[in-house]
Amino acid sequence: MESNVRVRFAPSPTGPLHIGGVRTALYNYLFAKKNNGTFVLRIEDTDQTRYVANAEKYIVDALNWCNIPFDEGPGKNEKFGPYRQSERKELYKKYADTLLKTGWAYYAFDSSDDLTNYRKEHEAEGKTFVYNWQNRADGSLVNSLVLSDEEVQAKINAGENYVIRFKTPQNEILKLEDEIRGNITIDTNTLDDKILFKGDGMPTYHLANIVDDHLMEISHVIRGEEWLPSMPLHVLLYKAFKWDAPKFAHLPLILKPVGKGKLSKRDGDKLGFPVFPLEYTNDVTGDISNGYREDGYFSDAFINMLAFLGWNPGTEQELFSLEELTNSFDLKRVSKSGAKFSPDKTKWFNQQYMQSKDNNALTDLFLPILKEKGIDKDKNFALKVVTSIKERAVFVKDFWELSSFFFETPTTFDAKASKKNWKETTTPLMQELVTKINSIANFTSENTEKEIKEWITNKEIGFGKVMQPLRLSLVGALKGPHLFDIIEMIGKEETIKRIENAIQKLS
Ligand code: GLU
Numbered sequence: 001m002e003s004n005v006r007v008r009f010a011p012s013p014t015g016p017l018h019i020g021g022v023r024t025a026l027y028n029y030l031f032a033k034k035n036n037g038t039f040v041l042r043i044e045d046t047d048q049t050r051y052v053a054n055a056e057k058y059i060v061d062a063l064n065w066c067n068i069p070f071d072e073g074p075g076k077n078e079k080f081g082p083y084r085q086s087e088r089k090e091l092y093k094k095y096a097d098t099l100l101k102t103g104w105a106y107y108a109f110d111s112s113d114d115l116t117n118y119r120k121e122h123e124a125e126g127k128t129f130v131y132n133w134q135n136r137a138d139g140s141l142v143n144s145l146v147l148s149d150e151e152v153q154a155k156i157n158a159g160e161n162y163v164i165r166f167k168t169p170q171n172e173i174l175k176l177e178d179e180i181r182g183n184i185t186i187d188t189n190t191l192d193d194k195i196l197f198k199g200d201g202m203p204t205y206h207l208a209n210i211v212d213d214h215l216m217e218i219s220h221v222i223r224g225e226e227w228l229p230s231m232p233l234h235v236l237l238y239k240a241f242k243w244d245a246p247k248f249a250h251l252p253l254i255l256k257p258v259g260k261g262k263l264s265k266r267d268g269d270k271l272g273f274p275v276f277p278l279e280y281t282n283d284v285t286g287d288i289s290n291g292y293r294e295d296g297y298f299s300d301a302f303i304n305m306l307a308f309l310g311w312n313p314g315t316e317q318e319l320f321s322l323e324e325l326t327n328s329f330d331l332k333r334v335s336k337s338g339a340k341f342s343p344d345k346t347k348w349f350n351q352q353y354m355q356s357k358d359n360n361a362l363t364d365l366f367l368p369i370l371k372e373k374g375i376d377k378d379k380n381f382a383l384k385v386v387t388s389i390k391e392r393a394v395f396v397k398d399f400w401e402l403s404s405f406f407f408e409t410p411t412t413f414d415a416k417a418s419k420k421n422w423k424e425t426t427t428p429l430m431q432e433l434v435t436k437i438n439s440i441a442n443f444t445s446e447n448t449e450k451e452i453k454e455w456i457t458n459k460e461i462g463f464g465k466v467m468q469p470l471r472l473s474l475v476g477a478l479k480g481p482h483l484f485d486i487i488e489m490i491g492k493e494e495t496i497k498r499i500e501n502a503i504q505k506l507s
Pocket of ligand 1: 224
């Protein structure tokens, strides 16, 4: 076990949390819990242009629904708070200044137009453009100015737009270590001098992220693969500040179910599955994106599925409670290559979890659906129905479709099945069956089965000749659980009523 583990989930509140983000949160949570550590939520909202007001609440609600709440974060155990970067704004300038003083950063005054032109000119000459010592002159790239401190100050005082850039060291081979990917070597000559701080007084992601990870005593940075290209800069920043760097682990991408590339919202729209944990309404466009919760997934099934997108326990076992996941989770067993998302497998997980859910609790979820349909049956009856159909259900919302015949006389009959199974001879046979059923005193599943089967045997006809039309009469189709269980549940009067109804409609 690792000691003093502190990990963080650091989303930017730019919209709803994609399932890739939930998986990052989950792996952080599992790693923290496995090592008796702390799981921190930090909101990285320094980019005000992309800020979405309801996104933070969405993130918190999603973590709570998934049952992976944070230990420290906005409004909770604020030991290292505040946990929103916008509320820490004043703090970052000091760190940018430190880097300016120690020569690890410099002011730059290039406009983005100038930069674009410069890049184009460069590329037209067939050279690759890297914004570092190969092209930089302190102060301004374009004009190759080297400015004195006084000149810099004069420009700032005159209201010129500036940024503070990191001064990437020259000709160094960086040796990086990733908990999942192993050793990585990077030539610093390929790295751009990234912007750390902007003229509007806001730090960029890179500076704020490193400063906060340090101040919040983060021991392991576990995040998506898309942040791997930032790792060299981050490691260099730790070096520049003379701070110990945390360990890094970059998680594999979640891939489309079909084709190549990263799973996107468009894939979900196309194939009809959600890419968000909870439903989300875009407060600008009013567009609604569906969520796993609203689509009827159990959060524990959803989490189990997500855990397996990039990790496996090394055994055949697939069903893991959150506690079992916590005990088994190991960064060493996270794969380097992307994990293909499977909507079918996700449903499979839900169906598996359905089987282990308490029937009483499932019935409580079913009762409001029945009420909405105007059906007034007691809980005991509904409980028996749920017990007999849940094996076939993926979602609670499937219950009605799978069981409506327990509550209602069928009004339609499957046309193909009727044609095949309701012959001319069926009507008199079913009329006789009504008489037989009328005579059965003990109307349990077992006894009706015994008596009706004896009756068929005595008539020396095939079972199918009676059983198929009987099922059609009671269910309206050739589906459903054990027929005699249905008979017992709906009772003698209703059984006879349904057979007579079918005789009338199908003869
Ligand atoms: N704010 C970044 C994001 O939106 C955090 C990346 C990191 O974990 O360092 O994913």
